[in-house]
Amino acid sequence: MSHLLVVMGVSGSGKSTVGAALSQRLRVPFADADDFHPEANIAKMARGEALDDADRWPWLEEIGRWLAEHEASGRGGVMSCSALRRKYRDQLRHHAPATTFVLLEGARAVIERRQASRPGHFMPASLLTSQFATLEPLEPDEDGVVLDVDQSVDAIVQGYVDAVDGRSR
Numbered sequence: 133m134s135h136l137l138v139v140m141g142v143s144g145s146g147k148s149t150v151g152a153a154l155s156q157r158l159r160v161p162f163a164d165a166d167d168f169h170p171e172a173n174i175a176k177m178a179r180g181e182a183l184d185d186a187d188r189w190p191w192l193e194e195i196g197r198w199l200a201e202h203e204a205s206g207r208g209g210v211m212s213c214s215a216l217r218r219k220y221r222d223q224l225r226h227h228a229p230a231t232t233f234v235l236l237e238g239a240r241a242v243i244e245r246r247q248a249s250r251p252g253h254f255m256p257a258s259l260l261t262s263q264f265a266t267l268e269p270l271e272p273d274e275d276g277v278v279l280d281v282d283q284s285v286d287a288i289v290q291g292y293v294d295a296v297d298g299r300s301r
């Protein structure tokens with residue numbers, strides 16, 4: 133099977149940027165979970181209110197369906213999706229058990245600086261506190277790779293390739 137990945141992390145950690153680069157490097161389809169949000173979720177975040185489990189549940193179901201289709205077809209794929217909590221990742225794995233989670237991890241200061249330099253995005257910087265508070269790191273029994281965001285996009289992509297190579301040796 134081709135690579136089937138969810139690139140995860142808090143808002144501004146680089147999920148969209150790194151996810152797109154990984155999909156090109158691995159030659160698999162790419163999707164961004166931000167494009168799957170219902171209007172109400174986008175409006176809520178834009179008002180400065182964090183999403184709750186009930187807001188995220190139907191959205192994660194859509195993402196799970198995308199992953200399941202790409203797993204079943206054997207095409208693989210990269211989905212950029214915050215997937216902050218363990219139970220959200222369990223929900224996605226329920227649809228697509230072969231999913232590997234790639235956590236983009238970084239200090240708040242680095243991520244804040246990046247968020248500040250992309251004006252016009254619907255996600256206000258004020259929600260970063262709740263994003264970090266909600267984030268549950270990958271647990272040892274989860275198929276995953278953790279990568280430091282404080283390096284170039286190319287280096288992050290290479291970090292994934294090296295981690296996966298190291299496993300298959």
Ligand SMILES: Nc1ncnc2c1ncn2[C@@H]1O[C@H](COP(=O)(O)OP(=O)(O)OP(=O)(O)O)[C@@H](O)[C@H]1O
Nearest residue numbers: 142143144145146147148149246250255283284285
């Ligand atoms: N490794 C990197 N080095 C430098 N800048 C980066 C890197 N990764 C991402 N960026 C920049 O940081 C900003 C946030 O990245 P991006 O939009 O990909 O994050 P995100 O996690 O998808 O955010 P959100 O979930 O809020 O949509 C963008 O302006 C992007 O160009």
Ligand SMILES: O=C(O)[C@H](O)[C@@H](O)[C@H](O)[C@H](O)CO
Nearest residue numbers: 142143144166183214215255
């Ligand atoms: O679970 C969440 O709270 C959401 O997915 C957010 O993380 C945003 O969609 C995204 O990151 C946009 O900035």
